Every structure is written in structure tokens, then in C-alpha cells.
Amino acid sequence: MSNRLLRFTSRMQRRCFSVDESVKKSTKKDFEYCVDLVQNRDREGYLCGLLMPHDARRSYFAIRAFNVELASIKDARKSEGGEFDAASLALKIRVQWWQDALNQVFGDIDEQVAAGGISLDMATSCWNNPVVRLLNDAVHESNLTKRFLERLLEARAADLDxxxxxxxxxxxxxxxxxxxxxxxxxxxxxxxxxxxxxxxxxxxxxxxxxxxxxxxxxxxxxxxxxxxxxxxxxxxxxxxxxxxxxxxxxxxxxxxxxxxxxxxxxxxxxxxxxxxxxxxxxxxxxxxxxxxxxxxxxxxxxxxxxxxxxxxxxxxxxxxxxxxxxxxxxxxxxxxxx
Known part of the structure; x- marks a missing residue:
């Protein structure tokens, strides 16, 4: 599927949010948290971000912080004696958590909440994460395409084992x-x-x-x-x-x-x-x-x-x-x- 079609599909699939918008709003501290995260875990990405256009910088660091979080899932693997263990349940839960968070950013989980498939508390838990809050702003300020974010997540998840x-x-x-x-x-x-x-x-x-x-x-x-x-x-x-x-x-x-x-x-x-x-x-x-x-x-x-x-x-x-x-x-x- 071409990138142009992916972008069109992403725009058409967006839904209205049922969660209180005040819960999702990012703060200056959220931006600083993401910048610090990228600086500590992706030094070259951080330096490149400092040279991004000013009006693109918030979205850039949200994207990079999201990538750092995904990459850190495999880095957290516990291995003994150099052996490569199967991905633990905890790591898979982290992947699913980020998938659910991404769905919430794009409003794709509202129907599950309305139908009673998951609790509202579970659906809103991701908004306690500063990366999710800043990513939510980035998605809507820069009209980011969901499929590109999903590709990042899916590729990292498939690479766990x-x-x-x-x-x-x-x-x-x-x-x-x-x-x-x-x-x-x-x-x-x-x-x-x-x-x-x-x-x-x-x-x-x-x-x-x-x-x-x-x-x-x-x-x-x-x-x-x-x-x-x-x-x-x-x-x-x-x-x-x-x-x-x-x-x-x-x-x-x-x-x-x-x-x-x-x-x-x-x-x-x-x-x-x-x-x-x-x-x-x-x-x-x-x-x-x-x-x-x-x-x-x-x-x-x-x-x-x-x-x-x-x-x-x-x-x-x-x-x-x-x-x-x-x-x-x-x-x-x-x-x-x-």
C-alpha cells in the first residue's frame, strides 16, 4: 500500500474521543521528559532533533521517545549465560500496552469501552505516561499517520524472539x-x-x-x-x-x-x-x-x-x-x- 493511501486511510479512521480531553493534554514537563529520554538513549537522534525546525520539534521528540520506548522492550530481556530466551510474558504485555496506547491516541478503543470490553480505568491508564500524552499531541498537531507508528511497533514486537x-x-x-x-x-x-x-x-x-x-x-x-x-x-x-x-x-x-x-x-x-x-x-x-x-x-x-x-x-x-x-x-x- 502506498504511503499516500496509508495517510488517507489514517485520516478516515480517526474517531472522536470519549476520554476527558484534559487527561490527555501534554505539559511542558512531558516534552522535557521526552527530550531527556531521547538524549539519554538515542544521542544522535537527540542532536538531530535540536536542528529540526522549531515548529516540528515537539512532534519529532514525541516520535523519537516512542521509538526509544519500543526499542527498550527487547533491551530489557533477561538472559543467563548468554543464552537467548523466549520473549517473556512481561515483554509481550509491554508490547500490547503500547498497542493499546496507540489505539487510544487514534480513538480506536472507544468502541471497546462503550461495549464493556475493557474498563474505562484500563482505557485511560495510558494517559499517565508522558510519552503517550506528547505523542497524542503530535498525532493531532502534525497529522501523523497511524500505520507508520504501527510498523514501528510491529517490527519491534516481531524482533523480540x-x-x-x-x-x-x-x-x-x-x-x-x-x-x-x-x-x-x-x-x-x-x-x-x-x-x-x-x-x-x-x-x-x-x-x-x-x-x-x-x-x-x-x-x-x-x-x-x-x-x-x-x-x-x-x-x-x-x-x-x-x-x-x-x-x-x-x-x-x-x-x-x-x-x-x-x-x-x-x-x-x-x-x-x-x-x-x-x-x-x-x-x-x-x-x-x-x-x-x-x-x-x-x-x-x-x-x-x-x-x-x-x-x-x-x-x-x-x-x-x-x-x-x-x-x-x-x-x-x-x-x-x-
Whole structure:
């Protein structure tokens, strides 16, 4: 379904709210809470948000805070001895809670309350959450599309039990459902609803998603997960035996080369999508181009990977070159070109 049709459907499905509007109204403290949450859990997203147009900033941080909350569900998983446990009931309840909250923001739960399917107390409980209150304002102030928010939620929920994706195509789909959706929503917060701009966001989001997977690969290996799809790694690759102190201890020379080849292939795919986004970025209105700033740190990490010959265990990748990152963001913000 095209993004244009998704937006039309989202507008048509909105209903009137039965919950007292005063309960839903966000406050200055709610905005500050979301900004602090993003600053602590999504540093690059926070820096990009500071450069967003002023009238889009509230919606942007609501969207990013929502994403942080969803991402934290899997981060809260308890594992023992590096084993990957099935998603606990508590984690699934958290996912359902956010789904119910999203339904309430869009008014889709009112009929259940009227029919006695759930209690009014349960239906209004989400409004105690500052992220939900600010997201509610963002949805109505920026006319955000529900389906993009649902894609974020569904992708995160489906990923709870996944320790390794099967194919590169699956990694691309996950990136589109998460990072591209974030960019679609950011564009909407800036008042841009355009198929051509969405195509740029689509490619940029996939590139960001693939690079994010590569950036996390070293640390996910220690948790018994592998950010590299199965089709790029031979069966029997010892990804479940890693430790940060000596990550190559269980690897043969062939394993090392195979991993670097896989990282190279993912990097090339990310570069291809970034190139597509770069070639067409001029179709995005200049005032909305800060929505694409998350490309900058991802593209910078790709260049660092190339310098270390795609060795994800090279310690220089862990260096926090914050000044360079800020300069790159500033240049892109000033020129409108990444």
C-alpha cells in the first residue's frame, strides 16, 4: 500500500474521543521528559532533533521517545549465560500496552469501552505516561499517520524472539519498517507528505538501518545474537561463543575473512541506498531536510568501517569523535545536503 493511501486511510479512521480531553493534554514537563529520554538513549537522534525546525520539534521528540520506548522492550530481556530466551510474558504485555496506547491516541478503543470490553480505568491508564500524552499531541498537531507508528511497533514486537535474520532482504524490510518509518513521520512533523520525499526517506532509512545493525554487531555477538543475516554467514559460524575481551578467540582465519566479507556486503547495500537518497534529496523541501540528518552519523560510520577494512572488532570504531560528528551535522544542516 502506498504511503499516500496509508495517510488517507489514517485520516478516515480517526474517531472522536470519549476520554476527558484534559487527561490527555501534554505539559511542558512531558516534552522535557521526552527530550531527556531521547538524549539519554538515542544521542544522535537527540542532536538531530535540536536542528529540526522549531515548529516540528515537539512532534519529532514525541516520535523519537516512542521509538526509544519500543526499542527498550527487547533491551530489557533477561538472559543467563548468554543464552537467548523466549520473549517473556512481561515483554509481550509491554508490547500490547503500547498497542493499546496507540489505539487510544487514534480513538480506536472507544468502541471497546462503550461495549464493556475493557474498563474505562484500563482505557485511560495510558494517559499517565508522558510519552503517550506528547505523542497524542503530535498525532493531532502534525497529522501523523497511524500505520507508520504501527510498523514501528510491529517490527519491534516481531524482533523480540529473533537472534539472527535469515536474509539480507529481511534486514532491509526491518530497516524500512523501523528507520524509514521514523523518517516518514519526521517529514510529516515538518508538514511534508509527498511521494518523492518519501522515496528519499525510504532509501535513507534502509541505509541507516543496515548501518545500525553493523554498529551493534560486535555487542550483539556477546549476547548470542548475530546482526549479520544467515545467508551471508556460513552455517556453524561461532557467533554464540564471543566475548568482548578476546572476540576472535573462537574464530579461524576463514571465519574472520567471512565476517569481513559479510560486513562489506551489508555496507555496500547501505551505500547503494544512501546514494539513491543523495541523488534525489533535492526533492525534499529545504525546510524539511533536517529530517534526514540521521543519515549523517550513519554515513560517517560507513567511512570508518571502510578505513578499518570492515573489521567490526577494530577498537577505533568505538572512539567517540563527537567534534567530527557535530561538524558533519552542522555542515549538513547549513547546506541542506548530506
Amino acid at each position: 529473533v537472534k539472527q535474520l535469515a536474509t539480507l532482504a529481511e534486514a532491509i524490510d526491518y530497516s524500512e519498517n523501523t528507520f524509514s518509518s521514523l523518517l516518514y513521520l519526521s517529514l510529516e512533523s515538518a508538514g511534508v507528505r509527498d511521494d518523492a520525499a518519501d522515496t528519499v526517506a525510504y532509501n535513507a532509512g534502509i541505509g541507516i538501518g543496515l548501518v545500525t545493525a553493523l554498529r551493534s554487531a560486535r555487542f550483539r555477538l556477546v549476547r548470542g545474537e548475530c546482526a549479520i543475516p544467515q545467508e551471508l554467514i556460513a552455517k556453524g559460524f561461532p557467533y554464540h561463543k564471543f566475548n568482548l575481551e578476546d572476540p576472535k578467540a573462537e574464530m579461524t582465519e576463514g571465519d574472520v575473512q567471512m565476517l569481513q566479507d559479510a560486513v562489506f556486503e551489508m555496507s555496500q547495500k547501505a551505500s547503494l541506498h544512501f546514494s539513491e537518497a543523495r541523488e534525489n534529496q533535492s526533492v525534499v523541501p529545504k525546510h524539511a531536510r533536517p529530517c534526514l540528518l540521521p543519515v549523517v552519523p550513519a554515513f560517517h560510520h560507513l567511512s570508518k568501517l571502510e578505513k578499518v577494512k570492515y573489521n567490526i572488532f577494530d577498537d577505533t570504531l568505538l572512539e567517540q569523535d563527537q567534534l567530527t560528528g557535530l561538524l558533519l551535522l552542522g555542515r549538513t544542516w547549513l547546506t541542506g545536503v548530506f
